[in-house]
Amino acid sequence: MDTTLTDPLVGKLLDGRYRVESRIARGGMATVYLALDVRLDRTVAVKVMHRTLAEDPAFVRRFIGEAKSVASLSHPNVVHVFDQGTDGGNVYLSMEYVPGRTLRDVLRERGRLPAREALEVMIPVLAALGAAHQAGMIHRDVKPENVLLADDGRVKVVDFGLARAIEATNQTRTGVMIGTIGYMSPEQVTSGSADARSDVYSAGIMLFELVTGHQPYEGETPMSVAYRHVHDTVPAPSSLLPDIPPLLDTLVAQATARDPALRPVDATALLVAAVEAHRTLPRDSAPVAGQAGGQPTGPTGGHTAAAGFRQPPAAPAAGGVNHTLIQPRGDLLTGPAADPHPRPPAPARRGFRPNWYLVALAVVMVIAVGVTGWLFSQNTTIVVPVLTGKNVNVAQSEARALGFLVEIGKPENDEKVQKGNVIRTDPIAGTTVDKQSKIVLFPSDGPKRVVVPNVIGMTEAQARSDLARVTLTVDDVKKQPSNTVPRGQVMRTVPAVGNRVKEGTKIDLLVSAGLVAPDLKGMPRDQADALLRGAGFVPEFVEQTDAAQPCTVIAQDPQPNAEIDAGATIRLTVSLCNNPQWHWPWEINNSVPGDDGGDVAQPLAVVPNVMFKDVKAAREELRAAGMKVTVRKGLGRGRVLAQRPPGGQQVPSGTQVTIWH
Structure with missing residues (x-):
């Protein structure tokens, strides 16, 4: 019977917005439906979590938080999350619909992939994971079932954050593993902890499977596979199939x-290595497609994969190690289950009867050789002294004085031993050698330092990639308006480009926010007009009756500091220019009360003209003339572009003068 017809959600309007058309797949945690977003008239995939999870408040809170985080992750290789919500007892995600197949479908059909083709799948997967890692997100369940291959050739990663949301449920507790055993890192198995390097491990297992057609570990139970992840080293793919290039062995071993x-x-960081490996591989270094370990596989036909759909493998190995599961860790440190096929006991040795004559002869020969060696060794051997930590020139002199032939080895980096001092010797201290033997002194080259690469003018993503290539990471990204640097480009790094820093140092990026609207409120109309036109903007003026000074900007659109494009139109509202009823305050009453109750005239001063002067010098000049000064940002070029009141005006001492730069 068609289960779609009996599904209560099919044909319903979910949350007043999503008309559920059909059921695509059902997994252990959710059911995925094909739906129409009636508000935006687009096809989406809707993932509805199972009721057992939706009834847990802790899960729902974590689920909503993870959905918001994933929705903010905009990357071409990540399945986009459009919306999240609840409808009665249904907790759902609305996601991008991706027609195509899962990577598991492709492996089931073809068995294994050629080396170059495997890297062409892994590179976009690593790009998606890298974007998530740099945004502070961890996937926790990287595997072929969570990689979608669209019909148009795109590669998409799905289910970010879902395992983390499951961790919040009442169904889990300390000592429980969450994930897919076949791809789970050792630290996830033993402690449940996961970070970006856990995803790297899972990606390495997936690359192993792509090029060999098999996961590295198999067992009768998930726990036996988990044990091997903790205690065994993943074998080189070429140890199974000799035609696999050594570059793939290196990538798998590192990951x-x-x-x-x-x-x-x-x-x-793994992406950088994968791209370089792909560039280096010869184009004809590929096994015959469609075979896994020499065994031909048959096609399964086309499948439609939607976001969040985990297609189960045709014949899961190791008791379901390809499925996401919640599993007690057990005592993984005590070893796997007893071998069901014990080795037969070794046969008993036959009795041995020594030939005492030969024994006595051997003893005499050993004593004779020992005595002879002792006689010849007198004053002909020396012991390697302790030279580590000493200056290499001092160590060289001491070694030569003892009768060594000294050679200086290649300097090595060391965080503790001062540059120019000996790190180690070959032979090591305490070794007895013949006189005139060679000893190699290895001097310290000091702590290893890398140069901050020149990422000025790059996009943030390009800068992150170049920094990762030299083992540096991005710590903080700040944006700053700029009239000269295009929006999104790096303007400066901290530490600065060219500095030598320790490996792993965190670098801050200052990225251009591009052009922003200047703050013109309170500026005279003629000065605002000149400022905007000089900067390439188009001013539009609207006069309005207002109590402000005549011909003065009282409002603007766009607002100050809003991001705008070059040549944009800026609309300014100004007060009427012919308002005879407006006067400067000091023109109405230029006096203050005196001690005798009468009025005393305030001393007047002339406002200096500081137009186009350096802001700092202008401020000092105005203050010297007895004025109070307010500095406001116009285009931020460091020189005065407007002032109010204008230069040459007579005003009472202490009048507030505003300047724009």
């Missing part, structure tokens, strides 16, 4: 190191 500290720091 699947059991110690997270030995893996690339995030997917972007």
Whole structure:
């Protein structure tokens, strides 16, 4: 019977917006439907979480938070999340609909992929993971079921943050593993912790499977597979299939190191290595497509993959290690289950009866050789002294004085040993050698430092990639308006470009926000007009009756500091220019009360003309003339572009003068 016909959501209008057309797939945590967004008239994939999860308040809160984070992740290789909501007991996500197949479908059909083709799939996957890592997100469940291959050739990664949302449910607790055993990193198995390097490990396992057709570990139970992730080293793919290029062995080994500290720091770092490997591989270094380990596989036909749909493998190995599951960790440190096929006991050795004559002869020969060696060794051997930590020139002199032939080795980086001092010797200290033996002294080259690359003028993404290539990471990104640097380009780095810094140093980027609207409120009309036209903008003026000074800007659109394009039109509302009833305050009453109750005239001063002067010098000149000064940002070029009251006006001492730069 068609289960779609019996699904209560098919044909319904979900949340007053999504008309559910059909059911695409049903998994362990959610059901995916093809739906029409009636508000925007577009086809979407709607993932509805199972009721057991939707009834858990902790899950719903975490689910909503993760949905917001994923929705903010805009990347061409990530399935876009459009909307999130609840409708009664249904908690759902509205996502981009991707017609095509999962990577699992392709593996089931073809068995394994040629090396170049496997990298062409992995590169967009790593790009998506890298974008997520740099946004502070971890996938936690990287596997072929979560990679979609669209009919138009695009590669999309799905289900970011879902495993993290599951961690918030009452169904989980300390000592529980969440994820897919076949791709789970050792730290996820043992402690449940995951970071960007855990995704890198899973990606390495997936690359192994793409080029060999098999996962590296198989077992009768998920726990036996988990044990091997913790205790075994992933074999080189070429150890299974010799035609796999060594470059792929290196990539897999780096990504699947059991110690997270030995893996690339995030997917972007692995992406750089994968791109370089793809560039280096010869174009004809590919096995015959459609075979896995020499076994031909048959096609399965086309499948439609929607966002969030996990297509189960045809024959899951190791008790379902390809499925996302919640599984007790168990005692993984005590070893796997007992071998069901114990080895037969070794046969007992036959008795041995020594030939005492030969034994005695051997003892005499050993003693004779020992005595002879001792006689010849007198005053002909020396012990390698402790030279580490000493200046290499001092160590060289000491070694030569003892009778060594000294050679200076290649300097090595060291964070603790001062540059020019000896890090190690070969042979090591305490070794007894013949006189005139060679000893190699390896001097310290000081701490390893890398040069901050020149990323000025690059986009943020390009800068991140170049920094990751030299093991540097981006810490903070700040935006600053600029009239000269196009929006989105890097203007400056902290530490600055060219500085030598430690590996792993975090770099701050200052990125251009492009042109922004100047703050013109309160500026005289003629000065505002000149300022805008000089900067390439088009001013439009509308006069309005107002109590402000005549011909003065009282409002503007766009607002100050709003991002605008070059040549944009800026609309200014100004007060009437012929308002005879308006006067400067001091023109109405230029006096202050005196001690005797009468009025005393305020001293007047002439406002200096500071137009086009340096802002700092202008401020000092105005203050010296007895004025109070307010500085406002116009185009931010460091020189005065407008002032009010204008230069040459007589005003009472202490009058507020506003300047724009």
